Amino acid sequence: MVDYARVSMELEKLRPPKLTGTRPARREKRDRHAQTKVAFFRYGYYDIAFKYFTERVLDAEFVPLPPATRRTLELGSQHSNDFVCAPFKHILGDYLEALELGADVLVQFTGPCRLGYYGEVQESILRDLGYDFQMLNFAVVSGKPATEYVKLCRRTVNPNVSLKQGALEMVTTFRLIECLDAYHDAYLSRAGFAIDPDEPKRLQGSFYRALRATTSRAEVEAAYTAGMEALERMPQRTPADPVRVGIVGEYFTAVDPHSNLNVEDKLLSMGVKVARMLNITNRNLRYNEKNLRASAAPYVRYDMGPTSTLTVAAAKKYAEEGFDGIIHLKSSGCTPEIDCMPVLQRVSRDYGIPVLYLSFDSQTSDTGLDTRLEAFYDMISMRKAAPRTARQAADLRTKEGGDR
Amino acid sequence: MLPFAKPADLADVRSVGIPRALLWYRYGTLWETFFRALDREVVLSGQTDKGVLAEGEARSVDECCLASKLYFGHAAQLIGACDALFVPAYANEGRLASYCTKFQSLPDLATTTLEREGARTFGVFVDHITERTTARKAFQDLAERFGARPKTAVDAWKEALHAQQRHDAALARRFSDSVERARQGSGLSILFVAHAYVAHDPYVGGDVVRMLEELGAHVIMADEADRQRAWKSSFEFSDTMPWAPNRELVGALLEALDAVDGVVLASAFPCGPDSMTNDAIARCVQGKPMLSLTIDAQSGTAGLETRVESFVDILSYRKKGGYLHG
Numbered sequence: 001m002v003d004y005a006r007v008s009m010e011l012e013k014l015r016p017p018k019l020t021g022t023r024p025a026r027r028e029k030r031d032r033h034a035q036t037k038v039a040f041f042r043y044g045y046y047d048i049a050f051k052y053f054t055e056r057v058l059d060a061e062f063v064p065l066p067p068a069t070r071r072t073l074e075l076g077s078q079h080s081n082d083f084v085c086a087p088f089k090h091i092l093g094d095y096l097e098a099l100e101l102g103a104d105v106l107v108q109f110t111g112p113c114r115l116g117y118y119g120e121v122q123e124s125i126l127r128d129l130g131y132d133f134q135m136l137n138f139a140v141v142s143g144k145p146a147t148e149y150v151k152l153c154r155r156t157v158n159p160n161v162s163l164k165q166g167a168l169e170m171v172t173t174f175r176l177i178e179c180l181d182a183y184h185d186a187y188l189s190r191a192g193f194a195i196d197p198d199e200p201k202r203l204q205g206s207f208y209r210a211l212r213a214t215t216s217r218a219e220v221e222a223a224y225t226a227g228m229e230a231l232e233r234m235p236q237r238t239p240a241d242p243v244r245v246g247i248v249g250e251y252f253t254a255v256d257p258h259s260n261l262n263v264e265d266k267l268l269s270m271g272v273k274v275a276r277m278l279n280i281t282n283r284n285l286r287y288n289e290k291n292l293r294a295s296a297a298p299y300v301r302y303d304m305g306p307t308s309t310l311t312v313a314a315a316k317k318y319a320e321e322g323f324d325g326i327i328h329l330k331s332s333g334c335t336p337e338i339d340c341m342p343v344l345q346r347v348s349r350d351y352g353i354p355v356l357y358l359s360f361d362s363q364t365s366d367t368g369l370d371t372r373l374e375a376f377y378d379m380i381s382m383r384k385a386a387p388r389t390a391r392q393a394a395d396l397r398t399k400e401g402g403d404r
Numbered sequence: 405m406l407p408f409a410k411p412a413d414l415a416d417v418r419s420v421g422i423p424r425a426l427l428w429y430r431y432g433t434l435w436e437t438f439f440r441a442l443d444r445e446v447v448l449s450g451q452t453d454k455g456v457l458a459e460g461e462a463r464s465v466d467e468c469c470l471a472s473k474l475y476f477g478h479a480a481q482l483i484g485a486c487d488a489l490f491v492p493a494y495a496n497e498g499r500l501a502s503y504c505t506k507f508q509s510l511p512d513l514a515t516t517t518l519e520r521e522g523a524r525t526f527g528v529f530v531d532h533i534t535e536r537t538t539a540r541k542a543f544q545d546l547a548e549r550f551g552a553r554p555k556t557a558v559d560a561w562k563e564a565l566h567a568q569q570r571h572d573a574a575l576a577r578r579f580s581d582s583v584e585r586a587r588q589g590s591g592l593s594i595l596f597v598a599h600a601y602v603a604h605d606p607y608v609g610g611d612v613v614r615m616l617e618e619l620g621a622h623v624i625m626a627d628e629a630d631r632q633r634a635w636k637s638s639f640e641f642s643d644t645m646p647w648a649p650n651r652e653l654v655g656a657l658l659e660a661l662d663a664v665d666g667v668v669l670a671s672a673f674p675c676g677p678d679s680m681t682n683d684a685i686a687r688c689v690q691g692k693p694m695l696s697l698t699i700d701a702q703s704g705t706a707g708l709e710t711r712v713e714s715f716v717d718i719l720s721y722r723k724k725g726g727y728l729h730g
């Protein structure tokens with residue numbers, strides 16, 4: 001008969017086993033989380049990094065935005081100046097939708113072109129419309145020491161942002177961006193040749209879902225490895241010499257599929273191997289202006305603008321690697337990229353590589369784009385086929401001559 | 405010569421061509437004095453006309469702004485008329501004192517478009533923020549490329565800088581005198597807010613200024629205001645606006661707003677910085693009637709005349725005490 005029974009459930013190791021050891025002070029871990037709801041604009045697949053940044057670095061709530069619709073751009077254009085560049089209109093539309101979804105804080109970055117002034121003008125437009133919110137506008141502190149950035153985040157989003165965790169997780173955010181970009185590069189070079197045409201999108205979707213759920217560096221790495229393996233295992237039929245197209249252009253329009261009407265997907269569906277050097281990894285995380293410019297010599301002597309060096313250097317690289325064509329994407333009126341066009345024309349002349357220039361404004365119909373892309377594809381694929389047949393004919397002739 | 409000294413690759417250039425466009429309207433005195441101090445002849449392109457525009461359009465991408473098309477028109481005029489063309493790049497002169505990226509890309513654009521036609525170009529790159537190059541350093545290095553001794557280089561820069569400062573001070577005096585007169589006088593006074601290369605180019609903003617003056621208005625040019633003071637007071641308007649010229653215009657506008665009867669904002673189509681700034685000004689700077697004009701490469705001025713006339717009408721009605729009391 002059991003007289004006495006007791007189960008001990010001290011599962012948390014709160015003290016060392018030594019009987020007389022010092023007891024650690026029992027202190028509640030300070031809860032640094034803020035309920036502030038932070039929203040970014042839509043920018044390709046980088047919402048995953050924005051989410052990680054908000055939840056892990058700022059330790060606040062992230063407001064995910066549903067895919068953009070026609071209404072988004074209509075809203076944005078309605079409240080913008082006519083001849084401001086298209087990203088301004090897209091982003092303003094995103095902000096309006098984010099505020100409808102309950103965002104408290106809107107985030108804007110800065111850059112050496114009109115982008116540097118985006119945040120302030122957008123904030124003033126939204127305030128004039130009667131919205132109440134905070135703006136985390138990094139243009140305010142650009143060029144100032146990192147402590148100013150921390151102060152700004154504490155002031156607008158979360159007064160308890162932890163410096164230690166923030167710095168650590170910032171590194172992970174950068175790593176996350178590198179993973180996203182590396183995956184996308186692999187995706188662009190493989191997705192055009194999948195045997196099941198729906199499979200690449202499916203794999204990409206599950207990769208993004210896995211990354212969205214990550215909360216630490218180890219999880220990011222694991223998700224990345226699994227995603228890349230799945231993509232590499234995907235059954236595909238790659239031709240011996242596929243048509244290859246390089247995408248260059250402006251920071252927002254060339255990257256964001258909603259802004260460029262899914263140019264990349266359209267090319268992939270034609271069975272093209274696509275490359276795009278422009279992404280956050282190459283433009284920000286591993287950017288060395290001077291060395292990149294040296295690689296673009298003699299086409300660029302001075303820094304011509306925010307993405308100009310990258311545009312020209314990438315175009316030159318694609319031309320040297322024997323790509324079949326280059327597509328230049330920009331928003332209409334983007335001054336720095338307009339100034340790249342004559343330089344790209346020169347690259348095109350020197351290397352004999354066709355360049356298609358596409359300028360996007362607030363249009364939402366992509367029929368015109370389809371026609372242009374198809375015509376460009378036909379042209380470069382015929383061009384690719386032509387010299388080979390000519391070469392084969394020449395080979396044949398020499399063989400015949402030898403026989404005789 | 406020491407191995408790290410700059411080669412005097414421009415020593416053979418006897419005459420320097422400067423296009424009468426864009427930043428010439430801001431720094432023309434400095435550039436011309438500088439090259440004269442180095443004993444070089446300065447060749448300036450002629451006044452803008454239809455031919456210049458046509459030449460410029462032929463050498464530009466369609467989407468470029470009117471002012472930059474005119475630049476290449478002026479540059480084309482100089483091919484053959486001088487030994488080499490001076491095409492400087494100004495990226496920024498400090499934090500929040502940047503220029504439109506157009507000014508930054510001019511040398512490479514000139515190389516691409518003009519050197520094919522046999523033009524020789526050279527320039528400087530002024531970038532305080534990333535390359536830590538001040539205008540002083542850039543120009544002294546340039547002087548050495550011309551084969552000048554360091555002492556001569558320093559003297560040439562000083563002489564040029566002082567000439568420019570005298571020129572700017574005279575303009576600033578004219579601006580503050582005009583504002584003072586407008587404050588006291590009874591006539592109609594209008595503040596003309598436009599980049600110098602728009603306001604003072606007879607083919608672009610010149611027509612508007614002429615029309616305003618013919619209608620009896622006294623026109624005050626915002627770009628002539630004291631640059632440093634205007635730049636500072638622009639912070640009452642914006643914390644993050646990146647461009648120095650736009651900042652100076654806004655500062656001048658804030659300074660003169662009380663004194664004038666109306667404001668005309670003019671920009672060359674499609675000016676990047678103005679697309680955001682002028683919109684923000686029209687929304688946020690209140691209290692005086694404002695006319696926003698975008699000037700394109702169209703040759704007819706009838707549309708412009710109607711708008712300018714009706715604006716001046718509004719101002720004179722207001723001056724008399726409003727429509728109701730007129």
